[in-house]
Amino acid sequence: MSSRVPLTYGKKVLELFRNPKNLGKIEDANASALAGSLACGDMIAIYLKVDELNEKIIDAKFESYGCAANIAAASILTEMVKGKGLKDAWRISWRDISDELGGLPSVKYHCGILAVGALRRAIRAYYANKHSEWLPKDLTQEERHALEEEKLMEVLAKRVQRSLSNE
Amino acid sequence: MSYSDLSKSINELIESHGIPKREVYLDNENSGLIIPEVLKAIEDAYKWDGKGHPSITHLMGWISYQSLYKATESIASILNCNPEEIVYTHSGTEANNLAIMGSAINSMRRKILISSIEHLSVIFSAERLERYGFKVMKIPVDKEGFIDLEFLSKHIDKETFMVSVAAVNHEIGTIQDIKAIADIVKGKDKDILIHTDACDALGRIPLDMKKLGIDLASFSSHKVYGPKGVGALYVREGIKLESIIHGQLSTQKLWPGVENVPGIVGFSRAVEFMHKNLRENVLKMMELRDRLINNILERVNHTLLNGPFGDKRAPDNVNISFLYCEGEALTVELSLNGIYVSSGSACTSRVLEPSHVLLAIGRRYEEAHGSLLMKVTPFHTVSDIDYVLEILPKVVKRIRFMSPIKPSEG
Numbered sequence: 001m002s003s004r005v006p007l008t009y010g011k012k013v014l015e016l017f018r019n020p021k022n023l024g025k026i027e028d029a030n031a032s033a034l035a036g037s038l039a040c041g042d043m044i045a046i047y048l049k050v051d052e053l054n055e056k057i058i059d060a061k062f063e064s065y066g067c068a069a070n071i072a073a074a075s076i077l078t079e080m081v082k083g084k085g086l087k088d089a090w091r092i093s094w095r096d097i098s099d100e101l102g103g104l105p106s107v108k109y110h111c112g113i114l115a116v117g118a119l120r121r122a123i124r125a126y127y128a129n130k131h132s133e134w135l136p137k138d139l140t141q142e143e144r145h146a147l148e149e150e151k152l153m154e155v156l157a158k159r160v161q162r163s164l165s166n167e
Numbered sequence: 168m169s170y171s172d173l174s175k176s177i178n179e180l181i182e183s184h185g186i187p188k189r190e191v192y193l194d195n196e197n198s199g200l201i202i203p204e205v206l207k208a209i210e211d212a213y214k215w216d217g218k219g220h221p222s223i224t225h226l227m228g229w230i231s232y233q234s235l236y237k238a239t240e241s242i243a244s245i246l247n248c249n250p251e252e253i254v255y256t257h258s259g260t261e262a263n264n265l266a267i268m269g270s271a272i273n274s275m276r277r278k279i280l281i282s283s284i285e286h287l288s289v290i291f292s293a294e295r296l297e298r299y300g301f302k303v304m305k306i307p308v309d310k311e312g313f314i315d316l317e318f319l320s321k322h323i324d325k326e327t328f329m330v331s332v333a334a335v336n337h338e339i340g341t342i343q344d345i346k347a348i349a350d351i352v353k354g355k356d357k358d359i360l361i362h363t364d365a366c367d368a369l370g371r372i373p374l375d376m377k378k379l380g381i382d383l384a385s386f387s388s389h390k391v392y393g394p395k396g397v398g399a400l401y402v403r404e405g406i407k408l409e410s411i412i413h414g415q416l417s418t419q420k421l422w423p424g425v426e427n428v429p430g431i432v433g434f435s436r437a438v439e440f441m442h443k444n445l446r447e448n449v450l451k452m453m454e455l456r457d458r459l460i461n462n463i464l465e466r467v468n469h470t471l472l473n474g475p476f477g478d479k480r481a482p483d484n485v486n487i488s489f490l491y492c493e494g495e496a497l498t499v500e501l502s503l504n505g506i507y508v509s510s511g512s513a514c515t516s517r518v519l520e521p522s523h524v525l526l527a528i529g530r531r532y533e534e535a536h537g538s539l540l541m542k543v544t545p546f547h548t549v550s551d552i553d554y555v556l557e558i559l560p561k562v563v564k565r566i567r568f569m570s571p572i573k574p575s576e577g
Contacts, residue, residue, distance in 0.1 A: 009176070010176050010179065010180070011179040011180050011183035014183050014184060014499075015183060017499060017500075018503065020569065023569060033522075034571060036538070037492075038533035038538075039531070040513075040532075041493055041512055041513045041521065041532070041568070042493075043571055043572065045571035046572075056260060063570060063571035064570065064571070065491070065492075065493055065570035065571060065572060066493050066496065066500045067493060067495035067496055067499070067512075068495065068496055070493075070496075071496065071569060077279075089408040101429075102176070103176065127348070153532060155180060156520065156532070158251040
């Protein structure tokens with residue numbers, strides 16, 4: 001097939017792809033969210049178990065549909081948030097994920113962005129009916145990215161359907 | 168990531184991956200093995216009859232010219248054309264560029280028709296012409312990848328300088344009826360050039376340049392298990408092309424530069440090898456192909472074959488979509504098990520979109536993302552295929568297990 005790039009990610013990605021940490025659902029999660037879509041080729045689900053007293057993340061798990069970097073990004077993020085307060089978890093950036101993975105190649109940055117997008121959606125879901133002083137009202141860049149990717153795919157998929165039915 | 172970081176990271180990645188105990192290489196779409204006797208012929212040519220420059224006037228030049236000419240005669244006799252009608256390039260991509268750009272420059276007409284599933288070297292060459300006022304029209308294909316002949320017939324006109332359709336599609340193996348296409352086009356206007364990208368047809372279907380009634384055809388050496396870096400363009404006698412690269416010394420005007428004589432010798436040996444036993448090779452590949460296709464479709468749920476079944480499919484091509492799987496994850500997991508394949512997923516591409524070929528035959532995005540392309544060779548064994556059949560269902564199961572969206576019956 002046409003233009004491809006080699007998988008130039010660090011060995012940590014391959015290790016986590018082989019033996020992902022925190023894979024699966026948390027049945028009694030009190031916050032969870034999904035980002036991306038099958039059509040995008042990237043999808044990450046984040047499940048959080050939050051201690052309601054001190055708003056600390058006790059447990060975190062993930063599921064991922066996507067490339068090896070996508071799976072590794074989601075897996076490392078769940079490792080990074082465990083034991084953190086929600087406010088600190090919110091501050092994790094896609095660059096932190098990339099650094100933890102030994103540096104993602106530029107074409108895979110969006111895997112880190114999608115993982116952060118999913119986490120922040122989960123944190124927002126946790127606060128859906130609760131008050132928070134620090135939670136930003138407006139969507140952050142990572143959340144917007146997830147949204148844009150999902151919307152773009154809808155448009156592209158419709159365009160393909162249109163061009164097929166026209167001819 | 169800087170260049171040195173990248174090489175360190177690649178080293179670590181390879182070390183962490185390790186060399187699998189058993190390996191089956193099926194990524195022959197992208198490149199692959201070289202036939203051992205071809206490699207030996209190349210080595211001999213580098214040491215002796217291919218080391219000179221074939222346009223130079225001394226013994227080594229003459230000997231080199233003799234080798235080049237012998238190789239060309241052999242290829243020409245297999246393709247049923249004259250040796251003068253073969254132009255060497257350094258890849259199939261270059262041959263496609265030369266065919267399209269080289270004839271556009273020379274033409275007063277301003278329209279080209281290509282199929283919507285062409286190799287990107289054809290699509291991008293045609294689209295580049297748009298910048299210079301040309302019109303590109305893409306011929307739609309049906310769900311198996313066969314071009315719409317009615318559309319073609321309706322849209323060729325006095326402005327059309329070329330129709331370009333691959334004889335065999337590189338991704339889904341659809342074998343087009345090039346003779347019928349040529350008859351339709353030439354029946355309307357014999358001045359319209361017919362080009363076919365025959366890179367994936369050579370060694371898979373019989374190719375007779377005279378019988379096909381075409382003007383231009385591209386070939387690639389590594390697709391017939393010859394060396395990389397060698398391509399060729401058949402240019403029918405009387406067709407005027409303009410060179411698209413410029414230089415000085417060469418035995419051929421259309422592609423100036425030192426001919427890769429050892430590579431060309433290797434290419435000719437590979438073509439000879441594939442054609443010496445063409446029928447036998449094709450039957451062997453078909454048997455392996457169908458063993459792989461039928462067993463995957465039977466043993467793995469939620470799978471779709473991309474491209475046609477049976478005789479209208481290239482004998483080496485296996486392209487299957489595994490729903491609820493992302494293709495790059497599959498290729499990495501298979502790689503860990505020593506099986507090397509490629510995918511039409513967007514993740515493996517520089518652009519956001521998955522394979523344009525799969526979208527053109529009506530596959531949805533998620534179906535294209537989960538596609539795997541495997542190409543068998545006459546050198547594979549039933550045991551190789553059975554190893555793939557043993558591993559692949561487990562690989563698909565694990566990748567599906569990791570996904571938040573799973574097929575209903577597991």
